[in-house]
Amino acid sequence: MQTKIYLDEENLPKTWYNIQADLPSPLDPPLHPATGKPVGSADLAPIFPMELIGQEMSTKRDIQIPEDVREILKIWRPSPLIRAHRLEKYLKTPAKIYYKWEGVSPAGSHKPNTAVPQAYYNMKDGTERIATETGAGQWGSALAFATSLFGLECTVYMVRSSYVHKPYRKSMMQVWGAECIPSPSPRTASGRAMLEKDPDTTGSLGMAISEAVEDAATHANTHYSLGSVLNHVCLHQTIMGLEAREQLAMVDDYPDVVIGSVGGGSNFAGISFPFAGDILTGKAKGTEIIGVEPAACPTMTRGLYEYDYGDVAGLTPMLKMYTLGHEFVPPALHAGGLRYHGDSPIVSRLVHDGIITPKSYLQNEVFEAAEIFARTEGIIIAPEAAHAAKGAMDAALECRKTGEAKTILFCNSGHGHFDMSAYDAFHAGEIIDYECPDDLIKESLSHLPKMRG
Amino acid sequence: MKRKIGLVINPIAGLGGTVGLKGTDGLSTEAREQGAVPKAGIRAEETLSLLRDDPLHFLTASGAMGADALTDCGMSDYTILYRCSDPTTAEDTIAACKEIAEAGADIIIFAGGDGTARDVLSAVGQSLPILGIPAGVKMYSAVFATDPIAAAALIREAGTLPLRDAEVLDIDEEAYRNGLLTSRLYGIARTPFLRGFVQHAKETFFGYLDEDRERRDIARFMAGVLASGRPFILGPGSTTGAIAEEMGLPKTLLGFDAYADGTISLADLNERSLLAFLHDHTDTRLIISPIGAQGFVIGRGTQVVSPAVLKQIGYEKIIIVATESKLRATPDLHIDSGDHALDCSFPQSVRVICGFGIAQRRKLLRSV
Numbered sequence: 023m024q025t026k027i028y029l030d031e032e033n034l035p036k037t038w039y040n041i042q043a044d045l046p047s048p049l050d051p052p053l054h055p056a057t058g059k060p061v062g063s064a065d066l067a068p069i070f071p072m073e074l075i076g077q078e079m080s081t082k083r084d085i086q087i088p089e090d091v092r093e094i095l096k097i098w099r100p101s102p103l104i105r106a107h108r109l110e111k112y113l114k115t116p117a118k119i120y121y122k123w124e125g126v127s128p129a130g131s132h133k134p135n136t137a138v139p140q141a142y143y144n145m146k147d148g149t150e151r152i153a154t155e156t157g158a159g160q161w162g163s164a165l166a167f168a169t170s171l172f173g174l175e176c177t178v179y180m181v182r183s184s185y186v187h188k189p190y191r192k193s194m195m196q197v198w199g200a201e202c203i204p205s206p207s208p209r210t211a212s213g214r215a216m217l218e219k220d221p222d223t224t225g226s227l228g229m230a231i232s233e234a235v236e237d238a239a240t241h242a243n244t245h246y247s248l249g250s251v252l253n254h255v256c257l258h259q260t261i262m263g264l265e266a267r268e269q270l271a272m273v274d275d276y277p278d279v280v281i282g283s284v285g286g287g288s289n290f291a292g293i294s295f296p297f298a299g300d301i302l303t304g305k306a307k308g309t310e311i312i313g314v315e316p317a318a319c320p321t322m323t324r325g326l327y328e329y330d331y332g333d334v335a336g337l338t339p340m341l342k343m344y345t346l347g348h349e350f351v352p353p354a355l356h357a358g359g360l361r362y363h364g365d366s367p368i369v370s371r372l373v374h375d376g377i378i379t380p381k382s383y384l385q386n387e388v389f390e391a392a393e394i395f396a397r398t399e400g401i402i403i404a405p406e407a408a409h410a411a412k413g414a415m416d417a418a419l420e421c422r423k424t425g426e427a428k429t430i431l432f433c434n435s436g437h438g439h440f441d442m443s444a445y446d447a448f449h450a451g452e453i454i455d456y457e458c459p460d461d462l463i464k465e466s467l468s469h470l471p472k473m474r475g
Numbered sequence: 476m477k478r479k480i481g482l483v484i485n486p487i488a489g490l491g492g493t494v495g496l497k498g499t500d501g502l503s504t505e506a507r508e509q510g511a512v513p514k515a516g517i518r519a520e521e522t523l524s525l526l527r528d529d530p531l532h533f534l535t536a537s538g539a540m541g542a543d544a545l546t547d548c549g550m551s552d553y554t555i556l557y558r559c560s561d562p563t564t565a566e567d568t569i570a571a572c573k574e575i576a577e578a579g580a581d582i583i584i585f586a587g588g589d590g591t592a593r594d595v596l597s598a599v600g601q602s603l604p605i606l607g608i609p610a611g612v613k614m615y616s617a618v619f620a621t622d623p624i625a626a627a628a629l630i631r632e633a634g635t636l637p638l639r640d641a642e643v644l645d646i647d648e649e650a651y652r653n654g655l656l657t658s659r660l661y662g663i664a665r666t667p668f669l670r671g672f673v674q675h676a677k678e679t680f681f682g683y684l685d686e687d688r689e690r691r692d693i694a695r696f697m698a699g700v701l702a703s704g705r706p707f708i709l710g711p712g713s714t715t716g717a718i719a720e721e722m723g724l725p726k727t728l729l730g731f732d733a734y735a736d737g738t739i740s741l742a743d744l745n746e747r748s749l750l751a752f753l754h755d756h757t758d759t760r761l762i763i764s765p766i767g768a769q770g771f772v773i774g775r776g777t778q779v780v781s782p783a784v785l786k787q788i789g790y791e792k793i794i795i796v797a798t799e800s801k802l803r804a805t806p807d808l809h810i811d812s813g814d815h816a817l818d819c820s821f822p823q824s825v826r827v828i829c830g831f832g833i834a835q836r837r838k839l840l841r842s843v
Contacts, residue, residue: 222688318833353833384836451806454799455836462794463832466699 025107027120027269029100035268036087039260041295041368042253043083044302046375049253049367052339053329061339069238069246071147074140077254085257091139094171098127098134099261103269104434108398110418117421118275119414121434122266122293125401129194131436132289133164133249136258140247141168151175151244153237155205155230157285158184158358158406159191160436161249166200176200177244179207179233181361182225183354190440205230212236212335226351227286227362232335239337250286251332251341251366259292266431267296277309277431279417283409284313284322284380285359287366290410293433295368298377311378313369314413316388318456319352321345321365322373322380330364343370346458353456356385356444357405381413384455388412389448392438402445404438477532477552478634481575481603482523483595485587486539486563488515488611494745509745514813515610516544519586521623522608522630523548529631534580536571539563554578565594572598582633582667584626586610589645592618596643596662604638604665606630609811617641618666621840622811629667636667689798690714692831694721697762697796706735706756708749710763710780714796718762731779733759746781753787760792765801765808772825772839773810773818782814790821796828799835807838815841 042049051060066075077085087095106119124132144152152174156162162178169176178200185192185204195202205225206213212232216223223229231248238246248255263280270276280297282290290313300306315322321344330345332338345364346352352361365373372378385405392408394415395401403411414432421428438445447453490506490513516539523544533553535541540559545551556578557571568591575583576599583603585595588611595605607619608626618641620626629636643661694717701707701722709715709732719726726732730743733752741752753759763780765772772795773780795808808825810818818841826834 350832353830454802457826457834457836459826459828459832459834462696462700462828465703466696466832468703 023107024273025105027103027105027272029265029268029272031096031100033268034092034096034100035261035264036092037084038087038257039264039296039299040077040080040083040085040257041260041299041302042081044299045368045371046302048081049371050329050342052341052367055331055336055339058340065339069235071143071149071245073143073146074254077257078252087261088139088142091142094138095135095261100265100269101126101262103266104399106399109395109415112394112398113415113418113422115418115422116425116427117418118427118429119418120266120270120275120277120429120431121411121414122262122431123401124262124289124433124435125403125407125437127164129160129164129167130439131160131164131404132259132262132292132433133161133436134167135261135292136249136255136288137161137164137168137247138171139258140255141165141172141174144245144247145172145174147245149174149243149245151177151241152247153177153179153234153241153244154247154249155179155181155227155234156184156191156249157181157227157230157361158404159188159195159440160359160404160406162200162202163191163194163198165247165249166195166198169200170198177234177237178202179205179213179230179237181205181227181230181358182223184358185225187443188358188440205233207233209233210236212337216334224351224354226334228332228334228348228351231333232337235333235337236335250288250362251364253366253368255286255288256291256295256366256368259288260295262289262292262433263294263296266293270429270431275429276306278428279310279312279414279430281312281314281410281413281417281430281432283357283360283406283413283433283435284315284365284369285357285406286362286364287313287369289406289433289435291366291369293431294378298372301377310417311372312413312417313373313378313380314409315380315382316352316355316357316360316409316456317382317384318355318458319346319361319363320382320458320460321363322370322378323382324458324460325365327370327374332364341367343367344373353454355405355456356441356447356453357388357409359404359406360409383409383412384457385453386448386455389445389453391415392445393448401434402438402442403434404436404441405444407433407435407438410434477530479578479580480531480533480630481572481580481583482519482533482535482541482545482553483568483571483575483583483585483591484515484519484540484544485568485585485591485594485610486513486515488587488591489513489518491612494747510747513539515586516547518608518610518623519544520548522584522586522626523550525624525627526630531630534575534578536567540567540571565590568594569598576602582606582630584608584630589613589616589643592616592643592664593645593661596664601663601665604633604667606633606666613646615644615646618643618664621809624815633667638665639668640664641666689830690717691721693796693798693828694718696831697794697828698722700794701760701762704737706733706740706752706759708733708744708752708759708761710761712764714764714798714801715762718796744779746779746784749779749784750787753784758792759788760794761788762794762796764796771809771811773812780812782812782817785812785817794828795825799829802827802829802835802837807840809840811841
């Protein structure tokens with residue numbers, strides 16, 4: 023009974039998969055926040071290196087992974103694909119459950135998959151410092167790790183609620199030499215404006231993005247880096263799905279269901295795009311691709327598919343995506359990494375086209391699933407990853423009803439070793455089931471004058 | 476050996492509730508004139524009828540203060556220790572409780588509200604445990620079971636359950652009628668305790684900076700929702716008060732007010748005027764908040780919303796609002812409309828608007 027499926031290091035993918043090549047029509051372009059016209063490379067040059075701008079807009083299917091990046095990825099990649107035998111037995115399901123285990127990276131999550139190439143391209147471009155934002159701290163610690171490898175400075179604006187509740191993520195960033203600042207901060211004009219409006223704000227990813235973008239745009243030696251949402255980030259993460267497809271082929275399998283949790287959408291994109299591409303190119307049929315999000319921040323299930331800003335202050339280009347509105351501040355969830363008002367434009371497009379099925383869960387049911395996972399598979403997973411685990415368990419239980427022996431693959435995106443206070447809260451019965459009163463929100467918006475077209 | 480249970484009913488408790496008076500102290504005649512029907516005896520009977528087969532001997536007062544309810548339930552195993560006057564007064568409650576305590580009761584159960592709790596406590600102090608069957612208008616004290624059915628369960632187990640300190644609070648009714656909610660601690664009673672069965676003392680959250688802010692967020696959001704012009708009713712409390720303030724509308728802090736066409740139609744409704752408003756405005760929504768730390772969404776101090784009112788409005792048109800601070804103090808919400816079957820028709824969990832565009836899902840508990 024095989025449990026772990028390993029790829030040899032020499033089989034670490036040499037290219038990323040760019041799903042833009044296989045979309046039936048091009049993505050709606052990002053629009054300039056001031057002019058409303060499509061943004062070009064020149065607009066993005068102050069904050070991103072050219073190579074990443076090229077990847078953002080590319081429609082080339084396979085994009086080379088630089089050899090220097092592959093060498094660093096080999097510290098933990100290829101990551102194991104694990105068959106969850108004990109979980110299957112517990113659920114009494116005929117389904118086969120596999121998970122791609124990304125908790126083996128130095129930062130403990132999938133985030134270094136894109137942090138390393140982003141730091142690399144910035145180093146190549148002569149960038150001296152990178153400014154970024156982080157929600158729960160997964161991305162900030164991953165970029166701190168990656169920039170330390172290439173001798174770059176790193177400034178991380180961390181959502182204040184997480185900064186307070188997850189102090190060890192901040193400590194990790196400091197160990198790797200980064201500066202971590204609670205956001206909103208007095209360091210930037212947008213931060214000062216937000217503090218003036220609401221000095222007690224818990225902060226949000228949208229606010230932290232505004233600060234990091236402003237920092238990069240106002241310092242010549244500094245670039246900006248985003249840990250999710252953008253096309254090039256999703257591209258870098260496809261290494262997970264590419265590996266998983268190879269690993270499943272080694273045991274003559276192919277998934278019927280692919281599941282990931284969705285905050286900005288990059289880990290989900292990473293596990294699912296190679297399989298979504300198989301659907302788009304007719305290589306596979308009937309694969310169900312499920313994106314799982316929190317009921318408290320239900321962008322895909324309850325949001326609108328519209329152009330919106332990526333941040334609170336409206337500094338970023340407007341992206342066509344599922345959004346709850348860039349001013350939406352989600353409640354202080356334990357799955358802090360899933361607190362984002364929008365979603366990756368590519369993920370949004372695939373939801374809109376019916377390739378991806380979105381689903382949302384309340385916090386308590388997610389923690390119940392996380393605990394079942396820990397007690398069967400042994401690993402204590404991050405609340406973000408637990409959303410995907412919950413989705414996989416529900417799919418497996420559905421198989422128990424129908425008797426189908428489906429193959430289920432989910433992205434287990436990271437460990438929960440810094441989330442133990444959330445588990446404590448769960449045991450104390452203090453986890454709150456937040457949800458989005460979307461019917462009332464729509465009603466409150468319906469009789470307001472349209473502010474923007 | 477049979478356990479000895481003291482039973483005292485305050486026949487006039489709760490009279491003010493259905494006619495929109497905030498408490499009955501000194502107003503029982505006025506309440507009766509407005510059509511209020513005594514119900515403390517009925518609430519007591521709901522509890523007693525569940526204890527018919529238990530080996531209990533009751534020590535009680537005559538007539539409406541106890542003996543009638545026992546007889547109505549077909550229970551004859553009781554001793555009358557006190558003859559009450561007509562109409563009954565607070566002095567009757569105090570004297571009856573003293574007699575019952577002297578006769579060696581294991582516990583005194585009483586049907587009434589905060590005023591009755593004060594009288595019982597003043598008579599017996601901590602010499603024996605007391606337990607309230609909720610039947611008053613105000614029940615801020617922590618000595619009440621959550622409903623008459625829970626009271627029966629507590630009485631049945633009372634010999635084996637741990638006792639805890641329970642605050643007896645009452646609010647100044649005169650100030651309360653003028654829109655000021657000030658509670659006063661009258662003493663500490665001992666009461667049997669089983670998690671989920673006994674209410675926590677209501678707390679008032681004035682001057683709580685954090686909660687002020689939460690309330691403002693809720694008010695901003697709800698003002699946007701209610702701006703559509705549909706008729707609505709705002710229940711009592713400071714959160715609903717903040718909504719009215721945000722919309723620039725007047726509000727009776729402790730009563731129900733009705734609004735239509737962007738203006739107040741009727742202030743400080745009672746059950747009758749509320750039903751009349753609903754008759755004229757079929758699409759009316761009701762915005763209510765659990766009051767204090769009790770977590771009662773329906774029932775207790777919100778008795779204007781009677782079963783008849785609830786049936787007329789329908790569950791889907793009720794919007795519950797509460798600050799996160801309040802929800803932290805009341806992990807579960809309760810319903811006790813007085814109609815158990817109606818309570819059971821409500822869903823197991825409800826959505827509570829707790830911020831700007833944010834809601835929580837909370838369990839709604841009813842009789843066990």
